[in-house]
Amino acid sequence: xxxxxxxxxxxxxxxxxxxxxxxxxxxxxxxxxxxxxxxxxxxxxxxxxxxxxxxxxxxxxxxxxxxxxxxxxxxxxxxxxxxxxxxxxxxxxxxxxxxxxxxxxxxxxxxxxxxxxxxxxxxxxxxxxxxxxxxxxxxxxxxxxxxxxxxxxxxxxxxxxxxxxxxxxxxxxxxxxxxxxxxxxxxxxxxxxxxxxxxxxxxxxxxxxxxxxxxxxxxxxxxxxxxxxxxxxxxxxxxxxxxxxxxxxxxxxxxxxxxxxxxxxxxxxxxxxxxxxxxxxxxxxxxxxxxxxxxxxxxxxxxxxxxxxxxxxxxxxxxxxxxxxxxxxxxxxxxxxxxxxxxxxxxxxxxxxxxxxxxxxxxxxxxxxxxxxxxxxxxxxxxxxxxxxxxxxxxxxxxx
Numbered sequence: 001x002x003x004x005x006x007x008x009x010x011x012x013x014x015x016x017x018x019x020x021x022x023x024x025x026x027x028x029x030x031x032x033x034x035x036x037x038x039x040x041x042x043x044x045x046x047x048x049x050x051x052x053x054x055x056x057x058x059x060x061x062x063x064x065x066x067x068x069x070x071x072x073x074x075x076x077x078x079x080x081x082x083x084x085x086x087x088x089x090x091x092x093x094x095x096x097x098x099x100x101x102x103x104x105x106x107x108x109x110x111x112x113x114x115x116x117x118x119x120x121x122x123x124x125x126x127x128x129x130x131x132x133x134x135x136x137x138x139x140x141x142x143x144x145x146x147x148x149x150x151x152x153x154x155x156x157x158x159x160x161x162x163x164x165x166x167x168x169x170x171x172x173x174x175x176x177x178x179x180x181x182x183x184x185x186x187x188x189x190x191x192x193x194x195x196x197x198x199x200x201x202x203x204x205x206x207x208x209x210x211x212x213x214x215x216x217x218x219x220x221x222x223x224x225x226x227x228x229x230x231x232x233x234x235x236x237x238x239x240x241x242x243x244x245x246x247x248x249x250x251x252x253x254x255x256x257x258x259x260x261x262x263x264x265x266x267x268x269x270x271x272x273x274x275x276x277x278x279x280x281x282x283x284x285x286x287x288x289x290x291x292x293x294x295x296x297x298x299x300x301x302x303x304x305x306x307x308x309x310x311x312x313x314x315x316x317x318x319x320x321x322x323x324x325x326x327x328x329x330x331x332x333x334x335x336x337x338x339x340x341x342x343x344x345x346x347x348x349x350x351x352x353x354x355x356x357x358x359x360x361x362x363x364x365x366x367x368x369x370x371x372x373x374x375x376x377x378x379x380x381x382x383x384x385x386x387x388x389x390x391x392x393x394x395x396x397x398x399x400x
Contacts, residue, residue: 004163005236005243005400008083008229009339010075010177014047014222014326017078023343026351027372031206031325033220037185044197045205046183047222047327064121065134066104071225071332072131072179073138080139083229083241085173095143095171096136097162099154099178101331102187103128109184131179131225143171149331152291154178156334156385156393159228160250166230173235177227178332191221194260196295211292211321212299212363213356219293222327226335228342243400245342248380249278255390262298262386267305270392271382275309278396280380283313285396287350287368287381289341292321293328302386303363318375320353320368334385338395341383345399348378 011017014032015025032047049071053062056074065073076096080086104126111122124130129147136145144165148158155178162176191197198218200208210216228247236243251273255266275282291302307314322340329336344350353367378399385393 003233004166004230004247005233006228006245006247006342007231007236007241007243008079008085009244010077010079010082010227011339012049012051012071012075013224013336014049019339019343023340023347026322026325026340027349029325029352029354029370031354033206033208033327035205036183037188040185040189042192043200044188044192045200045208045220047220048183049224064125066107066125066130067181068100068104068179069131069134071181072098073134075177075179075225076135076175076227077138079175079227079229085229088239089173091140091142093143093172094139094141095162095165095174096132096141096145097158097174097176098132098135099148099158099331099334100128100131101149101151101154101180102182104130105182105184105187109186112186135175139175141175150391151387151389152330152333153385153387153391153393154331154334156338156383156395157252157391159247159335159338159395160252160393162230163247163250166232172231174230175227176230177225177335179225180329180332181223182330183221183223188221198294207355209294209324210355211290211294211324211353212359212365212367214358214360216294216296216299218295219323219328222329224329224336225332226339228335228338245345245397245400247395248398249274249396251277251394253392255392257390260388262301263390264301264304264308266390267302267386267392268308270394271305271309274382274394274396280396282310283316285317285380285382286375286378287344288317288319289337289383290319290321291384291386292323300362302384303365306365315366317366318350318368318373319365320351322351324354334383334393337383341381342397345378345381345397348375350375
């Protein structure tokens with residue numbers, strides 16, 4: 001099968017919108033987590049984006065465009081510019097593949113709290129496929145424009161589906177990624193009552209998420225968008241495009257056991273499928289950007305799945321969860337973490353597994369230290385996304 005090249009990347013994140021600057025911040029261990037909504041019953045931390053919508057929209061254009069769609073338009077536009085792909089593809093051969101878990105949370109929150117004064121464009125603002133539609137309109141994409149709503153695996157699934165479309169010749173160029181903007185009181189309250197959000201003492205919000213640590217207590221929400229430009233390696237070479245990495249394999253599976261409890265066998269199936277499709281052995285993979293939500297059960301299950309596949313080679317696999325620094329972007333998490341994994345390959349540097357001072361014995365892994373690490377021989381890396389609903393997605397990247 002044709003190799004799928006990554007020729008552009010675009011980000012809107014709590015650490016900025018320039019890939020190398022975002023990666024540098026993560027390598028420094030800069031946490032974007034801050035306290036939000038002091039009016040809520042319990043303290044809560046989140047990573048929010050300082051976003052200037054006027055860079056992308058006029059006031060008239062903003063009518064009925066939720067924050068989640070604003071992020072998507074900006075990140076997709078940055079990715080297309082980064083790839084030098086604008087105007088370089090037949091619009092009917094340009095596809096848009098977007099992961100979004102919750103849609104326009106801000107629009108929905110406003111409607112619920114507005115009484116009889118509900119904005120007339122609430123429905124098109126909060127529908128989950130609005131981000132994909134707005135990206136398509138901005139980029140004049142007349143090919144397939146698809147939305148994947150698969151909880152935390154949404155944008156990883158979108159990227160895998162886009163790669164399939166490129167490989168089989170359905171599109172020449174794919175804009176693939178995800179967007180999420182759900183940091184509103186109602187959504188945060190809903191996550192709090194599930195007891196999945198990290199607890200913290202006053203002044204310690206920035207270090208509240210501690211993946212694989214013995215004292216971990218959950219994750220913090222994040223927001224933002226991340227998009228990749230995918231095309232065949234032959235097409236990228238033909239037009240002289242820079243290739244950041246190749247997306248060499250992916251594995252999708254379903255636990256089919258429980259809506260919220262992860263399953264080792266389901267994750268194992270996705271990992272093995274991804275490695276087989278990429279035609280690589282587990283021992284060749286040097287880094288894993290883990291799903292790593294810092295929940296009591298989730299981290300142990302992920303570790304056990306990695307141990308099942310890597311066996312005696314597990315100690316040679318470096319692992320970190322960058323959610324400790326940028327929060328959990330749910331539908332956009334897979335895309336953001338995919339870009340971070342690609343940048344780790346490109347720079348041969350590994351972002352830290354931050355805030356873990358004592359690893360849980362049940363999570364024994366070769367975690368990247370808090371200062372980060374260099375990896376001079378890094379050629380293959382993976383990114384894991386394991387979702388509520390039981391869907392598992394693993395992406396395998398090779399260094400260009």
